[in-house]
Amino acid sequence: MSIIKQGIYHPLTETTAIELALNLSIFSEDAKLSCNEIGDGNLNLVFHVVDTHAGKSIIIKQALPYAKVVGESWPLTINRAKIEADALKTFGRIAPDFVPAVYYTDDVLAVTVMEDLSHLLIARTGFINGETYPLISTHLGEYLAKTLFYTSDYGLGPTRKKEQVQQFINPELCKITEDLIFTDPYYDAETNEFEEGLRPFVVALWRDEELQFHVNVLKKTFLTDAEVLLHGDLHTGSIFANNSETKVIDPEFAFYGPAGFDIGQVFANLLFQVIVNDKKRDLFVEHIETVWDVFKNTFTILWETQNKEVLAQSTSFISYNLSKFFADALGFAGCELIRRTIGLAHVADLDGIKDEQTRLAAKRKSLELGGILIKQRKNIKDLGEFIEIVKGKIN
Structure with missing residues (x-):
């Protein structure tokens, strides 16, 4: 029975x-x-x-x-x-x-x-255990380019895209993101969790009106820019990998939002390894560079060959869109760095550091770099300038 x-x-x-x-x-x-x-x-x-x-x-x-x-x-x-x-x-x-x-x-x-993906390992766990996954950034760049293009107005056409926007209305999970990423870390919310050694830096963050203004702008973008179907929670804990395969899982936060959000999540969760893994720092910097380069090149090819909007097929318009995606991605990456350091849901990359002073130093770098990326996202013109800022803050 x-x-x-x-x-x-x-x-x-x-x-x-x-x-x-x-x-x-x-x-x-x-x-x-x-x-x-x-x-x-x-x-x-x-x-x-x-x-x-x-x-x-x-x-x-x-x-x-x-x-x-x-x-x-x-x-x-x-x-x-x-x-x-x-x-x-x-x-x-x-x-x-x-x-x-x-x-x-x-x-x-x-x-x-x-x-069943049990022949693979969660990427965050693998990175912490010393794995580097040489193809993961190439795979993620291609995944981002294809999913973000083919769910947009330009890949789907406006009618089908609007139908999918309706299909993926996800208010309850979006509210979690809105609160935990864009709201709670920026005031003394009950959900926040951080070590006392960080309190002076956290209080300074709460009092930073310029930072709060830029976070509000990013939150508005998240709320209103229904550009593409997002995974919505694309951190390294949502990725399985080995040296030849990469699989993206857990898109329960999926909804139509700004393309830069998924890209920024990937940037931030690779940046955690840049911050904590001094022996392989350059390798993870290269991963970030590869994600963007592969995304940009693949997205551009799709834009030029598969675009359903005739007047959008111009060099100036694709450049405009890629610039917007990049600036948004930097800002969203900054929000992710901050919320994973002092918000409700932390990451093992930081919390797993045993030595207290080393751990607090890494978390301070995460907060500082997050603030810079949020405030300066529109002034950082290209990938090279982004990487120089990262290296200058981390080293």
Whole structure:
């Protein structure tokens, strides 16, 4: 007798996850399945289901109706699972080499069944453990170019783009971003979390009216510029990699917003390694350079060959757009550096530094560089100037 309740949401267990997997006919009828709940994120259950005889495996991801990082006192819509599944399918059609395959979705259970990527490692974990992933920046540059172009007015056409804007309305998850990235770090909010050794720098940040003005401008851009379908949370914890593959996961924050936001998230999360990894600093600087160069070149080719707007196919207009994307990306990267240092959700790149003085020094650099990128984003004209500023602040 089935123990999965039909038509009713309920959290899966390892037992019911196995039953679901068997009901989907993904495995043979005589499969011997094992299951472990492996989710270590803030919002979801994640089950790893394996046929111990055949070696075949899948991932079952289920949205919880609250944020795990806080508990049931922070309720969340389970509709984010449909947003994520639809985004995975959309990005998978555009850039299949960089997105896990989706096998099944259930909107009622808020479940997505997808390709198992356990032969890869979360990029953040790999970087902290000494991996460098030589192709990750090339892959991410191509992923960004294709997903951001093909979901824009110029890649889709305005009618289909407007339909997708409606499909990916995601107010509850966007509100988390709006609060945690653009609001809470800039005043004494209860969600903020930082070490006492940083307090003088944090208080100075709270009193910096120029910084708050620029953050408000960036927040307005985030709220109003429905340029492209964003992943919405594209940090190195949302990327699986090895030396030959890169896969982007977890787009539950997907919505239509400014193209520079995803680019800036990638910049910032590579910058954390530039800040903390002095032995491989130049390599991670090269990763940042490669992300932008590959993005810019690939996006330009798509713009020139696939553009659905005849009058937009001009050198001056593509230059205008790329300049806007770059400036926005720098500002959003600055916001990410700051919020991951003193906001609710930190990164192991910084928090994992054992020596207190070394850790505090790295966090101060993160705050200082974040502020510079936010304030100076429109004055930094190109990649070379950006990298010089980074090196000058970090060294």
